[in-house]
Amino acid sequence: MKQQLEQIKTAALEAIAAAENSADCENVRVKYLGKKGELTAILKMMGGLSPEERPIMGQLVNTAKAEVDEALGAKVAEMSAKAEELKLKEETIDITMPAKVNKTGKLHPLNTVLNDMIDIFQSMGFDVVDGPEVETDHYNFECLNVPADHPARDMQDTFYLAENILLRTQTSAAQIRTMETRKPPIRVICPGRVFRADEVDATHSPVFHQIEGLVVDKGVTMCDLKGVLEQFAHEIYGPDTKVKFRPSFFPFTEPSVEVDVSCSECGGKGCRVCKGAGWIEILGAGMVHPNVLRACGIDPEEYSGFAFGIGLDRLTTTRYKISDIRLLFENDKRFLDQF
Ligand code: PHE
Numbered sequence: 001m002k003q004q005l006e007q008i009k010t011a012a013l014e015a016i017a018a019a020e021n022s023a024d025c026e027n028v029r030v031k032y033l034g035k036k037g038e039l040t041a042i043l044k045m046m047g048g049l050s051p052e053e054r055p056i057m058g059q060l061v062n063t064a065k066a067e068v069d070e071a072l073g074a075k076v077a078e079m080s081a082k083a084e085e086l087k088l089k090e091e092t093i094d095i096t097m098p099a100k101v102n103k104t105g106k107l108h109p110l111n112t113v114l115n116d117m118i119d120i121f122q123s124m125g126f127d128v129v130d131g132p133e134v135e136t137d138h139y140n141f142e143c144l145n146v147p148a149d150h151p152a153r154d155m156q157d158t159f160y161l162a163e164n165i166l167l168r169t170q171t172s173a174a175q176i177r178t179m180e181t182r183k184p185p186i187r188v189i190c191p192g193r194v195f196r197a198d199e200v201d202a203t204h205s206p207v208f209h210q211i212e213g214l215v216v217d218k219g220v221t222m223c224d225l226k227g228v229l230e231q232f233a234h235e236i237y238g239p240d241t242k243v244k245f246r247p248s249f250f251p252f253t254e255p256s257v258e259v260d261v262s263c264s265e266c267g268g269k270g271c272r273v274c275k276g277a278g279w280i281e282i283l284g285a286g287m288v289h290p291n292v293l294r295a296c297g298i299d300p301e302e303y304s305g306f307a308f309g310i311g312l313d314r315l316t317t318t319r320y321k322i323s324d325i326r327l328l329f330e331n332d333k334r335f336l337d338q339f
Pocket of ligand 1: 169170172250253284308309
């Protein structure tokens with residue numbers, strides 16, 4: 001029996017040494033140490049031994065079992081260490097490899113300036129509204145006090161899609177749509193694309209951008225218009241910026257003004273950016289014409305208001321010293337990457 005035990009033990013240790021993977025180890029464990037395993041079977045055979053022999057044999061079997069168990073444990077540990085090492089090797093990251101360049105997009109300069117403007121006007125309590133780019137003659141001209149035969153139409157010669165349907169020439173159409181749907185007090189800006197049949201050159205494009213502003217309430221005066229525009233100019237161009245109002249004409253405002261700001265580049269002395277003038281024209285504005293208020297069902301005896309239309313493209317080209325408006329629309333990445 002002793003000999004048999006020795007043989008089983010040797011066979012078990014050899015099998016452990018030969019095991020190649022965890023499944024082999026498990027098979028060895030079941031074969032020798034399991035409930036029906038060979039070493040367990042030997043224990044069961046001890047019933048036939050004399051009482052003197054039994055404890056001696058028992059001890060031998062237990063020692064053999066412990067030895068096999070220990071060898072098996074060591075083998076399993078060795079194998080998992082090897083597997084771990086292999087895994088680490090496979091997962092090594094070569095930090096000397098050049099990284100993949102992550103090409104993130106960014107805002108177009110027009111959008112950057114627009115977002116700044118929206119921030120400024122929102123902080124003064126203005127809502128942002130949207131209007132359609134395809135307008136009716138009614139909203140783009142008629143309600144804005146520009147009847148069919150009015151000479152102001154010539155200045156905004158534009159693209160007609162059908163009789164009385166056109167690409168809007170000015171965001172001012174949004175004034176009317178807003179006054180039709182909202183009751184005063186009204187404080188909105190409407191940014192958007194506008195269209196005019198202009199020849200393309202460094203300062204003209206048939207597609208450009210405006211931001212219309214409209215305020216209607218009781219007791220609104222030209223002082224309020226000046227205050228709002230001055231605040232806006234200071235935030236966009238800096239606190240030393242001077243604002244100049246020149247008398248002008250728009251059919252839908254009375255009185256009307258053209259607004260210039262002192263050139264932020266030269267401080268008013270005259271330079272390339274302001275073409276020597278010291279001033280840059282940035283917008284048209286005025287007090288909303290009583291006819292316009294009336295056309296929208298607002299009583300001009302009770303309410304008054306002001307409106308302004310800012311050229312976003314001009315603001316952007318002066319801020320970034322862009323010499324040609326066409327660059328804004330060509331979408332050449334080499335140009336846009338600079339901003
Ligand atoms: N809509 C005018 C333009 O396109 C600008 C403007 C807007 C003037 C609002 C006065 C008030 O030239």
